[in-house]
Amino acid sequence: MTFSEFNLHDDLLAGVDAMNYLKATPIQEMAIPKILDGRDLIASAQTGTGKTAAYLIPLLDKISHADHDHTSTLILVPTRELAKQIDEQVEGFGYFVQANSIAIYGGGKGDDWDKQRKALETGADIIIATPGRLIAHMQLGYVKFDKIDYLVLDEADKMLDMGFSDDILNIVDKIPAKRQTLLFSATMPNKIREFAKRILTEPEEIRLAVSKPAAGIDQQFYLAYDNQKLPLLAHLIKNSEKPVQSMVLFTSKKSEVNGIVRALSKLGYEARGISSDLEQDDREVVLRDFKNKAFPILVATDVLSRGIDIDNLTHVVNYDTPRDAEDYVHRIGRTARAATTGTAITFISDQEQNRIVNIEKLIEREIDKRSITEELGMGKSPVFDPKRFGRRKDGGRGDNRGGRDGRRPNDQRSSGTGTGEARPDRSGKGRRDRRDKPVPQPTGEGVAVTADSVEPALPLANANGQPSDKPKRRKKRRRGPRGEKRENGQEQRQSPAPAAE
Ligand code: AMP
Secondary structure, eight states, X not given: OBGGGGOOOHHHHHHHHHTTOOBOOHHHHHHHHHHXXXXXXXXXXXXXXXXXXXHHHHXXXXXXXXXXSSOOEEEEOSOHHHHHHHHHHHHHHTTTSSOOEEEEOSSOOTTHHHHHHHHHHHOOSEEEEOHHHHHHHHTTTOOOOTTOOEEEEOSHHHHHHTTOHHHHHHHHHTSOSSSEEEEEESSOOHHHHHHHHXXXXXXXXXXXXXXOOOXXXXXXXXXXXXXXXXXXXXXXXXXXXXXXXXXXXXXXXXXXXXXXXXXXXXXXXXEEEESTTSOHHHHHHHHXXXXXXXXXXXXXXXXXXXSSOOOOBSEEEEXXXXXXXXXXXXXXXXXXXTTOOEEEXXXXXXXXXXXXXXXXXXXXXXXXXXXXXXXXXXXXXXXXOGGGGOOOTTOOSSTTOOOGGGSOTTOOOOOGGGSOTXXXXXXXXXXXXXXXXXXXXXXXXXXXXXXXXXXXXXXXXXXXXXXXXXXXXXXXXXXXXXXXXXXXXXXXXXXXXXXXX
């Protein structure tokens, strides 16, 4: 389906054209008409499927037909990186449409706060914000949300995981009840459905089938206690059929990143780690160097797992079994591109075994769980017996409380979310702290690595959503206050990325 079939504003079509979007992706095909119709929408769609344009295009169409004297659209996102990407996409489409945006995200260094405050005071058609930072601005009284027509919650599952639900409800309380609300989420566990009931009205629902792993991916699963994982990893790397040229290793525990990096370095593999412990600028350098193949192994926390494009990997390692089966599929999809082959290694500890059951359901085949630690002299591996852990339909948290029989007697560490940075803020406590301190946990992630982003089978515009063949300053000149708003928007984009939301 082409975009001209949606009956969009001519200016917007020109923007879509400039972005080199020729055909709508499935999520766009399904969502755009519903949003144009004014319906509330709950959609499961991952990064990489074109979901940003699926809501931006119809909203920009509405904006281009309306008066531009107020902020009409609020987009809430979990991370600064996503906020920046969406802002850039609005700029891409906005070459021709009279609409502008500003990105508000947290933990700023230097004068970011003031720039954001000024931008908010001036206003823009679209505000894209991380919840904690936005609330902090709202409390000072200059944010005008009395005319919001459209609210988007992007990556809602991640926002809830990061403990933002109270902040979101707080923000929703302060915008008009009469509005159109769109909720996008990579996964759709019950907690998202319950949450959605509180803020959406009779929503339409779209569920995109998660694509199955490509046939070229060699999926290997190994049973291993936590303390067997490092030596097992070393063995697998040394004996890999294919040389490890570019590997991303995901761990759910931030505290383990440095240890894994050190162990790999001892083995002679250049590895670098990325977690919320790094300043944003340093994270960006690590990612850039990895993409440029300056070093072969990137060790990353799960939380950094959405939002950026890294593909063409020879290996993906799930040091801990991913919590969501969909995440598993997306991560390993980063290997075996375009008729090549790739290797995906997943460790199954004694604690997370029902996640494997969910993965099996999703990929529709039984997984061969290898047990090789004993023959390698590392001791017995855990037994695969997921029934011990109780089944959760959503494959979510809570599956790692194996109890006594689920844990090795001498293993004192708790695994899963115990020390990880993805711990949800169930108590609601500490929300204030998060806003007050610039680099809080667990929300300090953004980004970033993403093995989790689905690689769309599309002729993509570049990753930032910029037209790949950007027209030469064809943009209409903005006059008066609108021109100032645009300046502010650009300031946001040019400012150095702050520390963390
Ligand atoms: P998203 O899922 O929104 O993060 O989009 C992933 C990538 O796909 C981004 O780089 C978009 O610019 C690109 N993209 C989205 N929709 C289309 C389309 N219809 N045609 C070409 N590229 C697209």
